[in-house]
Amino acid sequence: MAPKVLISDKLSAAAVQIFKDRGIEVDFQPDLGKDKDKLAEVIGDYDGLAIRSATKVTEKILENATNLKVIGRAGIGTDNIDKDAASKRGVIVMNTPFGNMITTAEHAIAMMFAVARQIPEASASTHAGKWEKSKFMGVELTGKTLGVIGAGNIGGIVCDRARGLRMKVLAYDPYLSQEKADSMGVTKVELDDLLGRADFITLHVPLTDQTRNILSKENLSKTKKGVRVINCARGGLVDEAALAELLQSGHVAGAAFDVFAEEPATENPLFNLPNVVCTPHLGAATTEAQENVALQVAEQMSDYLLTGAVTNALNMPSVTAEEAKIMGPWIKLSDHLGSFIGQMTDEPIKAINILYDGSVAEMNLEALNCAVVAGIMKRFNPETNMVSAPLTARERGIRISTTNQAQSGAFEGYVKVTVVTDARERSIAGTVFSDGKPRFIQIKGINIDAEIGRHMLYTTNEDVPGIIGTLGNTMGSNGVNIANFTLGRKTAKGEAIALLYVDAPVPDDVIGKLKATGMFQQVRPLQFDVA
Template sequence: MAPRVLVSDELSETAVQIFRDRGVDVDFQPKLGKDKEKLAEIIGNYDGLAIRSATKATEKLIAAATNLKVIGRAGIGVDNVDIPAASRRGIIVMNTPFGNSITTAEHAIALMFAVARQLPAADTSTQAGKWEKSKFMGVEITGKVLGVIGAGNIGGIVCKKAIGLGMHVIAYDPFLSAERAQEMGVEKVELDDLLARADFITLHVPMTDKTRGILGKEALAKTKKGVRIINCARGGLVDEAALAEAIKSGHVAGAGFDVFEVEPATESPLFGLPNVVCTPHLGASTTEAQENVALQVAEQMSDYLVKGAVSNAINMPSITAEEAPILKPFIRLADVLGAFVGQVTESAIKEIEILYDGATASMNTKALTSAVLAGLIRPQVADVNMVSAPVMIKEKGVILSEVKRDKSGVFDGYIRLTVKTENQTRSIAGTVFSDGKPRFIQIKGINLDADVGNHMVYITNTDVPGMIGFIGTTLGEAGVNIANFQLGRDKQGGDAIALLYVDAAVSEDVLNKLRANPAIRQIKPLVFNVD
């Protein structure tokens, strides 16, 4: 029986035909995504779901999708897909990470021009029969400083185009190395420096806990007077109310927004303000981009459903069916090793070394390395996957090396990840035991044996008496249950670490109580997806 795919958002007829040509029974209902009840009623009849942004693949919908094997998102953003819920149900989530990069970058440049020369307001005035030439005094873009927040795929294209326009480009991106910045012809800066110097600011970062509200009231107050702000990335990166006040006060000269905190945006504090240009999330809305991502998602889903091939998957590595049983637990190990370092490292990464020891050296290390990199980047870029992660690392100029060696210790095989930044080196090693679960076996050169849980707390401290009691008592008084508590030190009175596996996330108030102890140097709450 041929696999069945439901297309619940607008895809081109050419894309729909790809499914048919490859032996997939496709049901094309492009308006269905807006009808949540009807969609949930019939979703159980399909093996695949092809969507854009209108369809919301929520936990409730996924629970009703009893036969669903793959969700394909035509586009890069997967905000409308509950990835953890899909993963728990064994549903692969695919996206098309690079199909609309040029289009979105061009839209950001277009908005920058529109704001610089007040084009929409001037057009409206002129077509109303007025001739208000002196009213619409603009500014040149040539010679101005463009601050790019996020110099990845789309941000990198914006940088290149802005340099071609004669702008001086400065960029803030924790993953951008100094060497890569030099290659791109941009100046790498910290966020506060960018805010103080930029004549135009454009955002090209995903929505994560770290980037949400990155341009809030305090950040906007640090910007240069007369700055113009462009956002074609994600709504919520900029505090719209705070920006509106800054525009009203005259501190910010204008803004161009394609994305909003609530979409569809029927109202916003920015609407109606002078020299604010707003568009209805058109970043990917060109004929070329829409066709490219539609064709790509149809090809990817068809290849998986018919041949079992996996590409551009958010929650599954690109591996063969023969490798899967052996490789799967080590893929999970690689991901959590990367996720550990990604969550505790805040400065720009310059070098990555991945050591495969013993049995792991003979595995598909390309897939394992991709999993390490995806875990490493995910705290900053939520929708990264094992296909896009290596590309992103390469684009940022990070030096990546793999080392393979024969068994050298007590474990049949293990993986060690070492990351170097401007001012420090971090290292963590792990293995998989017979139960198939990942274990941390070494951190900072200190040996331990730690289970990996969904919620953990990592502590570095000076080795002094009473630390176990202090940590345990503080967490106990806060009602935090410790499932596993692992300790290690390099020498008596030297550096020590503690890794706690807890039943739930630890609040910031409790973490601050722990930080009050002078022997504690660093505390990091960690989140892993190991269910």
């Protein structure tokens, strides 16, 4: 059955056509996002949801999204999506961070010009029939110092444009390396240094717990007298009431805001103050940008629903279509390894350690990590998937570590998973053979070669005669057919294991009969999600 996508905001006809051309059933209802009750009523019918900013994807909406696999936001900001709730339900959240970069950067530059030369006020005065030439004395940008908070994609373009205007550019960004700053031609500084030196300050960071009110009342008081502040990034980055006070006192000479803490902004402390330019969140509002982000989100969502490729996801590692093809068997193996350990572990898990050896160490390890953790976490919640698993593990305080190494054994590549509890460490390793089928190759340090089936039985015992006969006879006499039988031991008469691939679940009474023989230390039925 073809995937089904709902578009609940205004997207271009070309984006709608992309879904159709890719064989995806699309329901285009551009005003539905404004009706949260109606959206909650119908969302369960869809595999994908494509939105802009008007649709609010709340926890309540997601509770009804029983089939939803991906949310695509045509644009950068995802404040209108409850990402934690989406992750818990295993829904990928994508955005389109590159489609409107130039447009947003250009708007910031335009707003800087507007506030430097008081263009909106001068225009309104002239339209009113006044000729107040001496009233609107502006300042040049050339030679001024611009402080850029956030030098990523959009901030980087602003830096480039500002240097073209012969401005001196200071950049504050904890993730900006000195080498990158040098190549951009900007001076990397700490925030306090930027605040004290900048003639203009422009913000280009997402709204997070770390960046919320980054221009607080305290930080605004550290700014140079006569500074002008531009925010075309996200509302909530600036204490708007504190900024209004500094504008009225004359410490801040002007401000230009495209985004506000509360939107739609019908009231705001900055409104109606002199030399404050306000626009209604127009950063991405150009014909080119709107078309670009719409087409981009349609392609990304289609790729994921049809091929498993993940691009620009906020709660899942990116996986290209080519990687998805190559990594498919390894992702399945990783899930099986995690599932085995999850089913075998009854006590709380403290840590998960994952070793990648040989060829697999060169793959997308973030995605494989998610698959391992998902397999383990399914023990606690069967609905867990690669999206929700890391969050579930984090909420339980489980530490996850990864090691990769060059080929060290007979296999071209393998994955080994170890979980740590207060009582013990438990490990399992596996590989993918040339036929593309995953295999278990080691359990508890004992080498094996086990095909993985939907229904399996795991036993541990002392290596003594009669084990095979007891297993075979008990299974056969109770109508359980064995498809594959794998044995392994550490040493003669030492610890040994058996892994049976059976055609149907082993009944509880058969498990009881095996335990009653006294020959087995463990008898554990297992189930795996095998296609």
